[in-house]
Amino acid sequence: MLLEMAVxxxxxxxxxxxxxxxxxxxxxQQRASAAAARFGKHPIESVVLVDENSxxxxxxxFGAALAGVPFAPxxxxxPDDQLAALVERLVPAAVVAGPDAVDRLESLxxxxxxxxxxxxxxxxxxxxxxxASAxxxxxDVDPESVAVLLFTSGTTGVAKAAMLRHRHLVSYxxxxxxxxxxxxxxxxxxxxxxxxxxxxxxxxxxxxxxxxIVYLPAFDPDVWVNTAANERVSHAMVVPTMLGRxxxxxxxxxxxxxxxxxxxxxxxxxxxxxVERAMTxxxxxxxxxxxxxxxxxxxxxxxxxxxxxxxxRSDDATVRARLKSxxxxxxxxxxxxxxxxxxxxxxxxxxxxxxxxxxxAGEYVGRSLLTDDGWFPTNxxxxxDETGFLFLDGRLDDVIVRGAENLSPGEIExxxxxxxxxxAACVVGVPDAQWGEAVAAAVVLTDDAAVSDEQLKSWVxxxxxxxxxxxxxxxxxxLPHTETGKLLRRVVRDELAGAPVxxxxxxxx
Amino acid sequence: MTMDVKPGTRLxxxxxxxxxxxxxAPSEPVDLRCGGRTVExxxxxxxxxxxxGFDEGTLLGKRYSDVAQSLELLCTxxxxxxxSIGQELLQLSGAKPLPASD
Numbered sequence: 001m002l003l004e005m006a007v008x009x010x011x012x013x014x015x016x017x018x019x020x021x022x023x024x025x026x027x028x029q030q031r032a033s034a035a036a037a038r039f040g041k042h043p044i045e046s047v048v049l050v051d052e053n054s055x056x057x058x059x060x061x062f063g064a065a066l067a068g069v070p071f072a073p074x075x076x077x078x079p080d081d082q083l084a085a086l087v088e089r090l091v092p093a094a095v096v097a098g099p100d101a102v103d104r105l106e107s108l109x110x111x112x113x114x115x116x117x118x119x120x121x122x123x124x125x126x127x128x129x130x131x132a133s134a135x136x137x138x139x140d141v142d143p144e145s146v147a148v149l150l151f152t153s154g155t156t157g158v159a160k161a162a163m164l165r166h167r168h169l170v171s172y173x174x175x176x177x178x179x180x181x182x183x184x185x186x187x188x189x190x191x192x193x194x195x196x197x198x199x200x201x202x203x204x205x206x207x208x209x210x211x212x213i214v215y216l217p218a219f220d221p222d223v224w225v226n227t228a229a230n231e232r233v234s235h236a237m238v239v240p241t242m243l244g245r246x247x248x249x250x251x252x253x254x255x256x257x258x259x260x261x262x263x264x265x266x267x268x269x270x271x272x273x274x275v276e277r278a279m280t281x282x283x284x285x286x287x288x289x290x291x292x293x294x295x296x297x298x299x300x301x302x303x304x305x306x307x308x309x310x311x312x313r314s315d316d317a318t319v320r321a322r323l324k325s326x327x328x329x330x331x332x333x334x335x336x337x338x339x340x341x342x343x344x345x346x347x348x349x350x351x352x353x354x355x356x357x358x359x360x361a362g363e364y365v366g367r368s369l370l371t372d373d374g375w376f377p378t379n380x381x382x383x384x385d386e387t388g389f390l391f392l393d394g395r396l397d398d399v400i401v402r403g404a405e406n407l408s409p410g411e412i413e414x415x416x417x418x419x420x421x422x423x424a425a426c427v428v429g430v431p432d433a434q435w436g437e438a439v440a441a442a443v444v445l446t447d448d449a450a451v452s453d454e455q456l457k458s459w460v461x462x463x464x465x466x467x468x469x470x471x472x473x474x475x476x477x478x479l480p481h482t483e484t485g486k487l488l489r490r491v492v493r494d495e496l497a498g499a500p501v502x503x504x505x506x507x508x509x
Numbered sequence: 510m511t512m513d514v515k516p517g518t519r520l521x522x523x524x525x526x527x528x529x530x531x532x533x534a535p536s537e538p539v540d541l542r543c544g545g546r547t548v549e550x551x552x553x554x555x556x557x558x559x560x561x562g563f564d565e566g567t568l569l570g571k572r573y574s575d576v577a578q579s580l581e582l583l584c585t586x587x588x589x590x591x592x593s594i595g596q597e598l599l600q601l602s603g604a605k606p607l608p609a610s611d
Contacts, residue, residue, distance in 0.1 A: 001519075001530070005585055009569050140552070143517055167517045174532060174583050176607050179570025188609075198611045205611060237611045264610045290610035299610040330607065358516045 001141065001166075002173060003029055003062050006207045009180050015206070016055050016213040018231065019187075025207070028058060034122040035063025039094045042112045046090045046149065049073040049194055050083065050105060051098040053215040056116040057194045058203045060096045061148075063119070065141050065166070072149040072161075073195040079465075080104055086151060086159065087111065143167035148200055149365070150294050152406070161365040162294045164200075171358035172297040173204045175332040182211035187259075189228055189236040191219040196404060198237055198267060201298035211235060221245040225255050232259040237290075239267035240436045241403035244274050247281055257282070266290035266299070267404040268436045272324050279312050291326035291392065293378055295369070297359040301335065301390050303327030318385065325389040333357035335390060336375070337383055347386045352396055353378045398489050400429035400437050407439060407468055409489070415463045416441060419456060421449035426479050427470065428493035440472040440496040444479060472496060510547045511538035520548040520582070524557045527567045527588030535579035543567070544590025559590035567592060573599035 003025070006015065011026035023031065039047055047064035049057065049071070057073070064071035072090050074083060076098070083104065087095065091110030098116050106113060141147075147166045151159040188211050192198045206213050214231045216223060224246055227233065238246065243265055249255065263278070263285050270289065279287060286305035292298040303325055311322040329335040336344050337351040345351045354375045362369045362376030370376055381393040400407040409427035416425035424444040429437035445451065453473035461469045474496065480488040514520070518531040522543035529543075541548050544559025558564075567573070567584045573592050574581040581602060582592060592599040 001585055005570060008586065143519070170530070171517060174530065176610070179583075201611045205609065209609070211609075235609055262609060264608070266610070286608065288608045288610050292610070302608060302610050304608045 001170060002204055002208050003032065003065075005179065006210070010210055013184060013210055014212050016058055016215070018214070019212075022212060023055060028062065028207075031059045031119065031122055032062035032066055035059050035119050036066035038114065038119075038122065039063060039067040039069065042092065042094060044069055044092050044094045044112065046070045046072050046093045048087060048090050048093045048095045048111070049097075050076050050087075050095060050101040051116050051194070052076065052217040053190060053194055053199070054098070054116055054120070054217065055215065056096060056119045057199070057215070058207070058213070059119045059122075061200065061203055065147060068141070068145065070146040070149045070163070071200075072151075073193075073199070074151065075193070075195045076101055084108055089161065090149070141166050143170065150195065150197060150200070152294050162361070163363045163365060164294075164297055164361050165363075168297045168359050168361045169201070169204055171332070172201065172299075173208050175357075175359060176299065176330060177205045177209045179208060180210040182206075182209045184210070185232070186211040186234045187214050187231055188212065189214050189216065189224065189231070189233040191216040191224055191242060192237060192239060192267070192404070193218070196239075196267070197292070197294040197298050198239075202237060221249045225249045225253070225257070228257050228260055229255065233257075234259050235262040235264075236260070237264045237266070239404035240265060240270040240274065241268075241434060243270070243278060244434055247274070247277055250281055257285075260285055262286045262288070262305075264288035264290050264302075266292060266326075268401045271431070271433055271436065273433070275308075275323055276312065279308065289326055291390065293380075295360070295362050295376060295378075296333075296355055296357075297361060299330065300333045300355050300357070300360075301326045301329045303389075307389075318387065321385070322389050325385070325391050327390065328388055329355075329390065330357075332359065335384075338377075345383075347384045347388075350381055350383045350393055353380045353382045353390075353392075398428065398493075400427070400439055402429070402432075402435045402437050402439065402467055405467060412439065412441070412460060412464065412468050412470070415460050416443060416456065418463075419451070419459050421445050421451040422456070424479050426487055426489060426492045428489055428496060430472065430493065430497040432471075438471045439468065440474075440493075441470040442474050442476050442479060442492045442496065444476055511540045512547075512550075513538050514541065514580075518550075519585075520550070521552045522555060522588050522590050523547065523549050523553075524559050525555050525588035525590040526586055527584065527590050527592070528552070528586035529567070529573070529582040529584050529592065531580070532572065532583050533574070533579070533581040535577075539580060540595045541580075542593045542595070543588070545593070546590075555588075563591045563593060563598070564589055565591045565598075568601075572602040574602040575599055578602075 006025045014022040095111045143166045148164045287308045289303040290299040291301040334356045336354045356375045379396045412427040413425045427441045430440045432438035480491045514531045514534045523546045524544040545563035569587040
């Protein structure tokens with residue numbers, strides 16, 4: 001429906017790619033139809049993407065919709081065995097992959113491999129399939145059918161497949177975006193990966209709003225700044241880690257980005273000093289802080305440009321504090337803060353954030369978390385201030401959000417405890433200027449152990465990956481527990497967050 | 510003829526090419542028409558012409574609502590008929606200015 005509307009409304013507008021060589025809405029529809037015909041030749045149950053950003057992402061997304069199967073973009077950075085495990089949950093499937101990924105997956109059963117470039121070049125090669133593609137393009141997509149499957153790394157570390165149905169995504173788009181509201185010169189720089197909810201929602205909102213998408217294959221701050229300048233990018237969305245690094249480049253080079261008017265950020269805790277630095281370096285840019293989850297079809301609350309400016313120049317502590325807020329709920333979304341007993345708490349009181357609205361899916365494969373009356377418990381902690389601004393206060397569970405990546409402490413603790421010298425371990429996130437949160441660990445060693453923090457870091461790095469390796473490790477005689485034996489993670493976190501970093505890093509038993 | 514609608518319900522004009530999706534719905538059933546005739550729950554070839562007074566047409570991507578703001582429709586395909594509840598024509602609603610967030 002969204003693609004059809006875009007084609008009918010402005011079919012010759014370039015929707016993805018460069019100003020000179022990009023695809024128009026009509027060309028995107030043509031390629032999506034061709035892709036759907038290609039997918040439809042096989043008895044598939046999903047279209048999997050294992051690739052960086054490219055113009056093939058929207059083709060595959062709409063192609064999957066036209067073929068009537070979910071689109072499941074996977075994290076191509078996962079190790080081979082984890083990636084294969086996810087693909088095995090999605091077969092029989094058509095797998096759209098970049099050149100690097102084809103070799104990694106080819107041996108798996110139940111998949112039909114399609115090279116990314118084939119989708120992009122699928123214009124004239126499909127004469128035989130014209131009838132099939134015409135049928136596919138004309139078919140009405142069932143609003144109840146699953147549009148997208150996104151794997152989230154939950155508390156247990158086992159990936160959950162969040163399901164977004166067409167009606168959720170359509171509600172989100174038509175509820176938040178004005179049809180063809182963008183000017184023809186607008187361009188959105190997309191650097192979030194396709195397996196992130198923002199990577200999906202941006203395709204839909206840009207297409208519907210009439211804003212051209214310019215992709216970065218993967219994020220790099222220098223390339224980001226160059227592309228923003230060369231493609232006269234007007235809009236962009238970044239996760240916290242990206243923004244700081246972009247600002248470093250802008251500052252070091254003295255680059256001006258005169259076309260850039262609008263920068264939204266979200267996907268993790270944004271250090272307030274980074275926001276202030278951004279507003280100082282880019283005074284003409286409108287900043288938007290967006291709060292949303294995969295399970296809510298992206299954004300549910302925003303702090304808009306005017307609120308940013310008002311907070312930035314205010315001496316009033318309440319107004320000033322709003323720079324740390326995620327703003328107010330979208331018109332179509334209700335938000336409540338509830339205590340553990342389910343009661344709605346007063347402003348200023350911390351509790352679990354619950355959301356309700358047409359865009360809220362709250363559903364995983366095999367299980368919905370929605371209550372009977374449609375509320376989704378987000379597992380995020382937060383509170384409203386007296387004036388109705390929403391503030392986040394970490395995850396209710398203790399997932400560490402490093403950059404835009406969710407890390408499960410349990411997985412890292414398991415690896416630490418597997419070391420012969422380690423008796424117990426508690427892994428927590430501590431505030432970090434660059435990554436939002438950094439991984440820190442408190443470790444209890446065996447009595448006769450002689451192991452350094454560097455040795456333990458190497459141990460973890462060898463078994464997981466560098467982003468999951470604790471930056472700080474401290475050694476303790478015992479870990480704090482409740483009377484019922486539950487680990488007091490919060491106590492450890494507070495202690496590690498307050499400790500001087502250099503002192504921790506060099507400490508050995 | 511009245512019908513129950515809810516957000517996401519898709520509606521098709523009986524007399525022109527207009528298609529719309531419900532954005533906001535009242536709790537009570539409504540007598541929803543396009544071109545003066547009751548809208549259809551499924552797509553089909555248009556029959557006849559819009560009635561006089563209900564032939565101003567619909568515009569792609571525009572939102573239409575009643576005076577009470579209890580119902581809002583988004584036009585997903587333009588046509589020659591006008592949307593109404595009974596005899597009350599729906600009006601173009603102003604765009605909601607929301608900042609782009611992704």
